[in-house]
Amino acid sequence: MTEQFFAVIPAGGSGTRLWPVSRANRPKFLLPLPGPRTMIQATVDRLAGVVRPENILVITGASHVDEIQRQLPSLDAEQIIAEPLPRGSGPAIGLGAAIALARDPDAIVGSFAADHVVTENDRFEQAVRSAIEIARRGYLVTIGIRPSYPETGYGYIHSGAEIGTQHGIDAREVDRFKEKPDIETAERYVASGEYLWNASMFVWKAGVLMEEMRRYLPDLADALERIARDWDTPRREATLSAIWPTVPDITIDHGILEHSTRVAVVPASFGWTDLGDWNGLGAMSAGCDDDPDENLAINAELIVHDSRGSFIFGQGRLVALLGLENVVVIDTDDALLICDRSRTQEVKQIVEQLRARGSTTLL
Amino acid sequence: MTEQFFAVIPAGGSGTRLWPVSRANRPKFLLPLPGPRTMIQATVDRLAGVVRPENILVITGASHVDEIQRQLPSLDAEQIIAEPLPRGSGPAIGLGAAIALARDPDAIVGSFAADHVVTENDRFEQAVRSAIEIARRGYLVTIGIRPSYPETGYGYIHSGAEIGTQHGIDAREVDRFKEKPDIETAERYVASGEYLWNASMFVWKAGVLMEEMRRYLPDLADALERIARDWDTPRREATLSAIWPTVPDITIDHGILEHSTRVAVVPASFGWTDLGDWNGLGAMSAGCDDDPDENLAINAELIVHDSRGSFIFGQGRLVALLGLENVVVIDTDDALLICDRSRTQEVKQIVEQLRARGSTTLL
Numbered sequence: 001m002t003e004q005f006f007a008v009i010p011a012g013g014s015g016t017r018l019w020p021v022s023r024a025n026r027p028k029f030l031l032p033l034p035g036p037r038t039m040i041q042a043t044v045d046r047l048a049g050v051v052r053p054e055n056i057l058v059i060t061g062a063s064h065v066d067e068i069q070r071q072l073p074s075l076d077a078e079q080i081i082a083e084p085l086p087r088g089s090g091p092a093i094g095l096g097a098a099i100a101l102a103r104d105p106d107a108i109v110g111s112f113a114a115d116h117v118v119t120e121n122d123r124f125e126q127a128v129r130s131a132i133e134i135a136r137r138g139y140l141v142t143i144g145i146r147p148s149y150p151e152t153g154y155g156y157i158h159s160g161a162e163i164g165t166q167h168g169i170d171a172r173e174v175d176r177f178k179e180k181p182d183i184e185t186a187e188r189y190v191a192s193g194e195y196l197w198n199a200s201m202f203v204w205k206a207g208v209l210m211e212e213m214r215r216y217l218p219d220l221a222d223a224l225e226r227i228a229r230d231w232d233t234p235r236r237e238a239t240l241s242a243i244w245p246t247v248p249d250i251t252i253d254h255g256i257l258e259h260s261t262r263v264a265v266v267p268a269s270f271g272w273t274d275l276g277d278w279n280g281l282g283a284m285s286a287g288c289d290d291d292p293d294e295n296l297a298i299n300a301e302l303i304v305h306d307s308r309g310s311f312i313f314g315q316g317r318l319v320a321l322l323g324l325e326n327v328v329v330i331d332t333d334d335a336l337l338i339c340d341r342s343r344t345q346e347v348k349q350i351v352e353q354l355r356a357r358g359s360t361t362l363l
Numbered sequence: 364m365t366e367q368f369f370a371v372i373p374a375g376g377s378g379t380r381l382w383p384v385s386r387a388n389r390p391k392f393l394l395p396l397p398g399p400r401t402m403i404q405a406t407v408d409r410l411a412g413v414v415r416p417e418n419i420l421v422i423t424g425a426s427h428v429d430e431i432q433r434q435l436p437s438l439d440a441e442q443i444i445a446e447p448l449p450r451g452s453g454p455a456i457g458l459g460a461a462i463a464l465a466r467d468p469d470a471i472v473g474s475f476a477a478d479h480v481v482t483e484n485d486r487f488e489q490a491v492r493s494a495i496e497i498a499r500r501g502y503l504v505t506i507g508i509r510p511s512y513p514e515t516g517y518g519y520i521h522s523g524a525e526i527g528t529q530h531g532i533d534a535r536e537v538d539r540f541k542e543k544p545d546i547e548t549a550e551r552y553v554a555s556g557e558y559l560w561n562a563s564m565f566v567w568k569a570g571v572l573m574e575e576m577r578r579y580l581p582d583l584a585d586a587l588e589r590i591a592r593d594w595d596t597p598r599r600e601a602t603l604s605a606i607w608p609t610v611p612d613i614t615i616d617h618g619i620l621e622h623s624t625r626v627a628v629v630p631a632s633f634g635w636t637d638l639g640d641w642n643g644l645g646a647m648s649a650g651c652d653d654d655p656d657e658n659l660a661i662n663a664e665l666i667v668h669d670s671r672g673s674f675i676f677g678q679g680r681l682v683a684l685l686g687l688e689n690v691v692v693i694d695t696d697d698a699l700l701i702c703d704r705s706r707t708q709e710v711k712q713i714v715e716q717l718r719a720r721g722s723t724t725l726l
Contacts, residue, residue, distance in 0.1 A: 305712045320713045323703030340686030349668045350683045
């Protein structure tokens with residue numbers, strides 16, 4: 001536990017690809033995926049070993065503040081910040097750094113999305129501790145995940161020269177960030193051993209991030225410093241409301257990390273998925289060493305006859321599969337999705353059809 | 364409407380192949396398949412044009428009498444007969460004939476199972492009227508269904524010489540009853556045009572059936588005549604309870620029809636299935652002329668993306684299919700079945716697994 005360490009938890013996004021569990025007013029971070037805790041509860045839980053509870057900041061949309069307070073009673077209302085408008089990860093994560101810096105000039109800040117799934121918590125903690133030590137040396141540190149299969153839905157990080165070992169992990173410079181690859185490229189990346197999944201999990205000294213922001217996004221740096229200056233004063237809300245609409249809508253990756261020469265990566269090998277679609281949860285839950293023929297059921301009693309490779313996310317009911325392969329079954333109170341496992345990214349097509357029909361309750 | 368016409372409705376069987384909708388204490392004839400009326404209600408409804416309500420007799424197990432009375436309030440308690448023990452269709456249908464004969468020496472009796480699905484009711488009525496006229500001439504008449512596809516789950520009737528036209532239908536002698544064929548044989552049957560599905564739907568003079576029963580099953584004839592003699596007396600229950608356990612457990616087909624030389628068939632072309640498995644309902648509901656790529660949903664809102672040939676029996680929830688072909692989805696309150704459409708006969712394997720697990724509520 002590092003007293004200087006702060007954790008920012010950006011909690012945004014609607015997650016239509018996880019329909020029918022996620023809906024417009026039920027973004028995935030509020031849902032028990034994979035359960036029993038909700039994703040944002042699990043995010044806070046897994047940080048318990050590395051950050052003091054009062055050093056956590058959640059940044060979310062105004063409509064989700066009440067539900068987050070309900071789900072996270074250990075946080076003060078002060079620790080849940082409502083963005084007046086959604087503005088991408090750059091301003092949100094930057095605001096966390098600016099606030100931490102105003103409180104502690106040596107603050108180290110980590111950013112951990114509220115809607116990712118992590119398993120093997122001890123390895124997660126080890127990676128964060130390692131990243132904190134590398135960050136102390138002035139690096140902007142990303143925690144990269146060793147890929148367990150050639151996923152085309154993630155960005156990749158090409159790692160460069162070793163820069164030292166901390167907590168048993170060899171950190172490296174980042175050679176380059178790579179966009180989501182096609183399948184052949186992804187296979188090459190995985191085979192090379194030089195590429196890591198970009199998990200959008202960052203650790204840095206708040207002062208170093210603000211320096212780099214001043215270099216690459218000076219308007220944002222100005223805006224955030226003005227907001228941070230008024231943060232612990234009665235003018236907080238007024239200043240935030242006045243300035244936030246003027247900040248650029250940009251990700252921290254595009255805005256700073258892809259340009260900075262001070263970026264390092266800590267390779268980690270805990271189980272991770274951003275849960276971009278249902279297959280992500282199924283693939284991670286099954287684990288890469290498991291029998292691919294196996295069927296996996298979360299929150300469902302499963303009974304099968306001659307069926308393989310299926311993933312069921314249920315609501316406690318019995319699910320029986322007969323003569324089927326590689327299907328995804330998502331069972332909710334008012335909607336049932338049955339999907340070929342290789343096509344879970346197309347769930348948004350179903351959501352679009354519902355929208356075209358004018359459905360309100362199911363979206 | 365023929366005053367002399369009586370209708371017997373045998374209501375038996377457990378229907379595990381229609382799990383999870385049918386259960387041990389919810390046999391299919393009590394269920395709304397395909398709905399909205401239950402199967403036994405639909406059976407009585409479709410007879411309204413050909414039989415007087417007071418001439419209907421339902422024969423069932425003692426445990427189902429109350430529910431049948433609830434579902435069929437137009438019937439007197441007298442019209443619902445509880446078999447002390449299940450004894451196959453021979454004794455059940457024979458009892459109906461013996462009772463009708465005791466009331467009217469010229470009674471004509473039809474037998475219509477409580478758990479078959481019929482569409483095109485006008486053609487059904489036409490076939491029954493035709494069968495009544497042929498029965499008057501002393502034939503044991505079966506109503507045979509022109510096959511719409513080579514079903515291997517049904518018995519077939521090979522028709523012989525024409526014996527006359529009634530109500531626009533050419534009745535024929537029955538050359539032979541055939542057991543359930545393999546697929547090649549079924550295809551040959553259908554191509555020949557000479558074979559009909561044996562729908563276990565019969566019409567005969569009660570006196571003719573009892574004559575043939577006396578010839579081929581004399582012990583059963585004796586037993587049923589003793590029961591019928593006491594039927595409208597205070598001794599009914601005592602006589603039924605004493606004699607019924609002694610009658611043979613035999614079907615009317617094996618016991619009489621396969622031996623008798625007085626059997627005729629009235630070929631009919633209404634939609635029919637005995638609903639032996641889920642594909643039966645799907646196939647009949649879709650109709651033989653429909654696009655086989657079409658998806659069919661009963662009691663479910665269906666939304667599809669790139670999915671074909673599936674059948675959904677729901678409970679009102681939205682069902683979304685993505686990238687799937689030929690699946691059957693049966694959605695109930697406490698269990699969900701998803702099955703390859705060509706393998707619906709194997710649903711009993713699922714039921715057996717549940718039994719092995721010691722499940723009680725789901726069976």
